Amino acid sequence: MWELTKQFRFEAAHTLKGTTFGEASEEIHGHSFRAEVTVRGTPDPATGMVIDLGLLQRAIEEVRLTLDHKFLNKIEALGTPTLENLSRFVWERLAHVGKLSRVSIHRDSCYESCTYYGPQT
Numbered sequence: 001m002w003e004l005t006k007q008f009r010f011e012a013a014h015t016l017k018g019t020t021f022g023e024a025s026e027e028i029h030g031h032s033f034r035a036e037v038t039v040r041g042t043p044d045p046a047t048g049m050v051i052d053l054g055l056l057q058r059a060i061e062e063v064r065l066t067l068d069h070k071f072l073n074k075i076e077a078l079g080t081p082t083l084e085n086l087s088r089f090v091w092e093r094l095a096h097v098g099k100l101s102r103v104s105i106h107r108d109s110c111y112e113s114c115t116y117y118g119p120q121t
């Protein structure tokens, strides 16, 4: 079994109420996020690839555009803009591409990340 990972970055704003971080989190502010998408499988003998990284890149670009430079609280399907919901959101939009192993969202400036291991097929 092989795992293939591609990363992408996006910049987005949010406001998060009811955390121990207090008022600063409640004001609208921005973060740089780094996402990692991991697909698993066995390389096709003909191509030597689990999945063409170009296909993964195309699908990633679609989801990246829904997040980059956006106010995350306005994205209804996301729900509360936490790392947990971001990882689920990205998973749901990339599940058609191949067998996903995990999606991680990193907020490096805060040394925080969250990994979603969605439904394994």
Ligand SMILES: Nc1nc2c(c(=O)[nH]1)N=C([C@H](O)[C@H](O)COP(=O)(O)OP(=O)(O)OP(=O)(O)O)CN2
Pocket (backbone or CB within 6 Å): 016, 019, 021, 024, 025, 029, 030, 031, 081, 082, 083, 084, 109, 110, 112
């Ligand atoms: N389970 C979770 N708990 C919390 C989350 C989360 O996503 N899942 N998120 C937060 C905060 O948004 C996060 O910790 C960042 O804090 P924030 O005040 O937004 O950013 P900072 O000013 O600390 O960081 P910068 O360096 O300015 O980016 C809390 N809990």
Ligand SMILES: [Zn+2]
Pocket (backbone or CB within 6 Å): 014, 016, 025, 029, 030, 031
């Ligand atoms: Zn924040």
